[in-house]
Structures are given as C-alpha cells and as structure tokens.
Amino acid sequence: MEALLASVRITVATMAICVAGYATAVWAVGQAITPETADGSLITRPDGTIIGSRLIAQPFSQPKYFWPRPSAVDYNAAGAGGSNKSPTSPDLTDRAREIVAAYRATPENPLPAELAAASGAGLDPHISERAALYQAARIAEARGLAEPEVEALVHRMAFAPGGFLTTDRIVNVLELNLALDGTGTPQQ
C-alpha cells in the first residue's frame, strides 16, 4: 500500500516536470528561435492560404511540374506510411511497370531508381539531382522553355544533404516547382 502511495506521488512529480514542464520548455524555445519550422515549415500564398509544407511531398502529375517519388499512401500527410512490400515482391514490379510507362523510360535511358521506389512515409519531399534532370526535357517542352534553362535551375537548387558524408545531391520537388512558377524563392 505504501509502495502504491509512493508510486502515485512520483507519478504526479514526473507528470509535472517531465511532461508539462519539459514539453512547455521545448515548445517555448522552438517558437522563440525557429517559429517557422516549429509550426511545420509551411509555405503560404500572399492571401494567407497554405500551399504545403517544405518537408512534405505533394502530388504532382501535370507535365509542367517535376514529379515526386511514388507514395504508398497517395501523399496522405494525415496518415503516412510505406508500401511495406518486400523488395522481392511482384506487387512492386507491377507498380514500377506503370511508372516506367508514365516516364517512357527505355533500357537506353533507364529511370533513376527512386522514381520507382516509394519512400518510408510516402512523403519524401526530395528526388535526386539526376532524377530531376531526367524530367527536364518534359518540363521544358510543356512550358516552352529551353532545356538548359530547366537544367540550370535544378543544378542551382540541388544540394548534398550531408556534405562530404553523402555522395548523391538531392533537390526539393515543391521548392523546384514553386521556382518554376516564379512564385517561390529558391532555397539552399
């Protein structure tokens, strides 16, 4: 009985300090020094409506936009998830076959692998620099731009996420598309 009473007293103390105090302190620091990312890295239009989050992939299917990686949850940012398919699964082959067709990939011009592979949360905001360049011709045609112009934009916005510790440069699809529309400021 004494043990239960002590447990209850410690419950009250840990709830007050490790939950209420701790969460409030982290929240206060976050809102004070990085309010924009602490609210979810949202991008808004001039009228205040939200376009999306820099960190969250959104669906793109029009030819004039860069396309993100496939999503097992159809880019549902309120219920994220991966395919959870084994890499040996024929289901993945079927899904990849449709994607290959959409990109009109050929053995001479194979598709970068991540454009056929869904990410863990289905919300990966990035594609590799190569995967963006792979789409440059389609976008240039749809927008009536010269292909080198689109390629230059990709090169300008691509970055190495871990500096010298990473080999592949990546680029944020939403930011790239905002830059194409001329409404966003290129980051990085």
Added chain:
Amino acid sequence: MLIQPILFVVLIVGGTALISWPLGRYMTWAMDPQGAASGRPNAFTRLFQSIGGSVSARPQDWKRYMVSILAFNVVMFVVTFSILALQQYLPLNPDGKEALEGSLIFNTAASFTSNTNLQHYSGEVSLSYLSQLAGLMWLQFVSAATGIAALAALARGLAGRKLGNFFVDVQRASFLVLLPVAFIVAILLVVGGMPMTFNGAAVATTLEGVQQTIARGPVAAFVSIKQLGTNGGGFFGPNSTHPLENPSFWTNVVETVSIILIPMACVWMFGRIVGRMRHATVIFGVMLVLVLLRVAGGIWFESAPTQAFADLPIEQTTGNLEGKELRFGASAGPLWSVLTTSTSNGSVNAMHDSLNPLAGMMPMIGMWLNEDFGGVGVGMINMFLYIVVGVFIAGMMIGRTPEYLGWRVEAREVKFAILALLAHGLFILGGTAVFAATPWGADVLNNVGPHGFSEILYEFSSASANNGSGFEGLGDNTVPWNVATGIVMLLARFIPIILPLAIVGSLSAKRRSAESSGTLSVEGGTFATMLAATILVVGALTFFPAATLGPIAEHFIYMN
C-alpha cells in the same frame, strides 16, 4: 563509394562511444551519489525521499525493490490506460481524435509500460496530443528510468552493497539523467527543423489544387525521449522516416546517436558502481564487435538493388530504395536498423519490411540476442544473464567452481539465468508457431511466402525483445495480435528484471571470496571470447531454424 559508408558508421558509432564515457561518469554520480561510502544523503536524494514519502527513505532488499518496481509499473499502466481510454473527453485534442478500441488500448499501454513501444495504431491518425504527451511520452521517461534504476540496484548488489531504494532511483534516472539529456536533444531537433506546436493539422491547397491535410504537433519533445530512452514509439505512424519526425540528414545523425548513447553509458555506469572498469571495457568491446558485424552485414546486403525492378528499365546502381528517404544518405537506413534493434529502441528511419531479405535478418538477430548494448539499463542486465551462463560453462570446462566477481555461481543462479534466456526463445518461437499455423497470422500478411513468415517472426521477436519495430505490412491491429503481443511484452519485460535481481539476492547471501590465480579472469581476451561464444551459441542458434524458414529462404529463392 565505399569511403562514405565507412566514415559515416565510424563517426556515428565511434563518436557516440566517446560521448558515452563522460555520460557514464555523470550517470554514476547521478544514480549512485554516495558510492560505497555511507555518509549523509545529498540534497537530491533528500528531495527525492521527500517526494516519494517515508517508504523511499528505507533501504530495500531485492524482494522489496522488485515489489516497488511492480507497484510503480502498475500505476504507470493504469494511468496511461485511463488517458488513452478517455482521450475523446480530455483536453489537448485539437483534431478531435475519437475513442480507441479496447484491445488496442491494452496493447498500447502494455507496450509503452514495458519500454517496447510496439505500435498497432498510427499516432497522427488515432491519438490526441494529450494521449501522446501525458500518456505515452510520460511512459517513455519513466519506463526508461525503471530500467536504469534496476541496473543501478543490480550493480550495487554485485559490489556487495545494499541495493538502494527504487523510489529514489527511479526519480534520479528521470530527473537527473533522462530529463537534461532529452532537453538538449529536443532543442537540437527543433533547431534542425522539427515541429513543436500545439496547433492542430494544417490544411493546404497544393500547387495542382488538391487538398492536403498535414498532421503536425509537439513532435520534437516526443522524439527526443523516444530515441534516448530506447523507447522507439513514433509520433507519426511511419516513425522517423516521416519528414516531420526526421527533417534532415543532421537530425538523422542526432537521432541515430541518441539510440545508442545511454545504452553505451549504462555499461560504464555498471563498471563504475561495481568498481571494475577493465571488466566493463571487455563487455563494451564484445557488445561493440557484435553490433559492428551486423552493421557491416546490413549495409552490404542492402546495397543490392531492388530485386523487383530487375527486368525493368530502371537504374540498378543505387541499392534498394523502397521504404527509404533520400535525405539521410545510402547507409543511414541499414545502420539505424541494426542500432535500433541492438538496443531495444525500435524506432525506424527506413521500412524494415522493405529491406532486402538478409538485411532484414540483421535487425532480427539483434532482437534475438537483445544484449549488445540493449535497452537502457536492461541491456546490461541481459548481458549479466549471459555472463552468469558463460562463467558457469567456463567453470565446468576447467573443472573449477564458477565465480563471478568473487561470488560463487551455483545451480540456483544458473537456473534463474537460463530460465530468463529460455523465456525469450519460448515467447518468440511459440508465438510465431501459433500465429503462423492459424488464420490469426496467415490472414493479415502483406507479403506471401517466406517474407510473410518473416512478418510474424519479426513481430514476436520485437514484442519479446521489448523492441517495438515491426515488419509493418503485418495487419496487426486485431484482437488476437493485440492481446498476444501485449501479454508477451509484459512478461518479457518483467521476467528479465525480476530473475537477475533474484540472482543478485541469492549471490549476496553468500560469503564473497577473494579472487585468486585459480579464478577465471573477467578482464581478458579469454573471457571476451567465452562470452561472445556463449551469446552466439545460446542466443543465435536457438533461432537459426526459424531464420532459415524466413529471410534465408527468401534470399535463396528470390535474390540473384
């Protein structure tokens, strides 16, 4: 191409090992301020005694210490069960999350009480902010603190001292160890771009004009203690693959370091309290080698491209990217998958279900062994069980009475140790057998053939190792799964805490003898080899037949 993965692993694992040394020293000060001296309790101890009340001022034998652990854990379970069950009536629910199903509440409360954090729900879909913080994040603190307290008591007992008082120890671990480290890591994460807001989901209209609801919340505070306390239960369903739970390469580095930091420091704390740092160094070395072997295996096997794309015009040069995020780099997924299962953490930054077959076996081996670093506190306790068995076998081989740190290890202690180790095998293999043979398992698989079997095997391994990761394709939010894994998690949590305490109680009732030239030294290469061999024979061979039916079969059938 080879230099980056090696550099990445060396910097993360080596860097964490370096930080763990001073942290182990600090933890010893925090958990065991008086050391062997019996002076007046310090200010913190007096404060914790006054919070805990009169019962916390008295020294406890192993039985009282155990009863105190169980009493506190009953309260933990009941409080969180109540918060989850009543979340629809409680505040801090901006998105109007509704009532949860009964067996899911049981499973979730059991999961977080036992430091497992197996999740049969998806956080952003089902839980209010209050459930996340006061229900689950609270348990992430106090369940981890329970493990650290139990290790401190075990170490004191082996040092020939009184075990201490659980109610003081659990507060020391919560307030002096976990809280300051969690605060520092949470600030690093929030600066690294992680959300920390009490506002509900944001509704966006995308560039192509589609509505997208973006779940967010007080993520940074939650993720910090999730990583540090070998908890692993994510704020969002897909855990640290989610861009808001792991926004960049650098947050991924911080989170990866946080997985193994305190488990590593626990070994040093054990060595300091026992007063045998050379012995702790040998244990640390054995653990490190076992981890690095699996890391190397994981990265190697995962560099094979996605087999399903083999006949399509898709580049085959970047390894398997299904279930992975690009911002972390190529080796981050397999490294994390091994560390998170070595330590009973169970968070993920890549979907384990989508790892290549043998890369997916590395996390399973980690959960089967469950001691190379292991959960905070309890990992070192599991290692103690292997040490008892190893010392006993060595004693039999050289024909001397087995001794550990001057304590005579006899039939009673070895029986307890073997019982605890066998329970792990029984829960995993027994549970897998029942569910693989019945519709409970067979009807909820996301993959066919050997990979489907692996999903069941992984789930029970995760429950019994108190890990919490999963082959998440498994449709495990059903009543049979919720009840079965809930019971396994609770038994597998408390058996390996109670039995080691009983062993120490039994040892310390004997007369301690001085170590002589006839005693097997616990500080050299012979002991390290003996210990590693015991772990591999007792731990790994138990599960080898099951592995051949799952990942090994899948590898040889499907991979070129």
